[in-house]
Amino acid sequence: MTDVSPPFYPFEGKAPAVHDTAWVAPTAAVIGDVTIGAGSNVWYHCVLRGDTNFIRIGAGTNIQDGTIIHVNRAAEATIIGDHVTVGHAAIIHACTLEDFAFVGMGATVLDGAVMEEGALLAAGSVLPPRKRMGKYEFWVGNPAKFVRVLGEEERARFGKTAPHYVELAGRHRATLAG
Template identity: 75%
Template sequence: MDHNLPTLPAGPLYPFEGKRPVVHPTAFVAPTAAVIGDVEIGEGANVWYHCVLRGDTNVIRVGPRSNIQDGTIVHVNAGRQRTVIGADVTVGHAAIVHACTLMDRAFVGMGATVLDDAVIEEGGVLGAGSVLPPGKRIGRLELWIGNPAKLVRVLTEEQRAGQFDRTAPHYVELAGRHRASLAGR
């Protein structure tokens, strides 16, 4: 055992070159997540088990009440493109979100990938397992599916509300239950 190695900080928050993650007191970061460097996590947002948010060479911002579900990777493009996740965004299990912008109420399905300089506008949806290529833009309320992802249809506000808008509030509530359960262990 090498006793000269630096001790890592306790918990899932790690500094990088003087930048430390900033987590709102009402946000939930699961104990097995890794949040590194210049990352800000907003009010009521939640980052689940085995997620990695690595803001080492640029910044990551996660807006209020957004949920980054289990096994997701969020990263940046060195010095060129940050990752911005707006309010009430859902990023499904095992997604990859890389150097892109997810506007308010965007929805990224399980196992989907969003690549550099791509944008999902407010209420836009990328289906499970889909890949949004670099520089592509999903418009407001558009549903895109496939690899590469293509527009399938435009959702009505009612369809969006019925299928997708319940996820973010559900995860805020569930995060509170996880926080309470972990505090009692």
């Protein structure tokens, strides 16, 4: 059987801490001071590099395929809350994504930026350094600009993504375990 263990790498004495119920794909790389919470999942070909600062990921969060998460050596770590969705091939750099935030595919969130609870950054958009998206706000573009506040129906629909990925991660874990 092929080794399907995810590659965890210590850096300067700090090793990743991954909750027993989290799932990290075997082709992901998790490096240094990275904490991944209960039920969270990190998909194929992601790189989470906590070398010059730390990365914290809460519970039930999904980091989809090809995403890069890094930090800033100054005072900016990367903090990702609970039940956050980070779409495929996103770049998350030295910023804060609060609970239930949603980062679209190929989007970028830069140093010091904050996405408050339930904020939605559209696919391919770039949230510039130190910008703050308010609670349940929808932003789009490069640079990203405020469009509107999401309605309850939209929030409910986007809120189904993170639990879906928790369930799907369990299926991947079981399949890879053989």
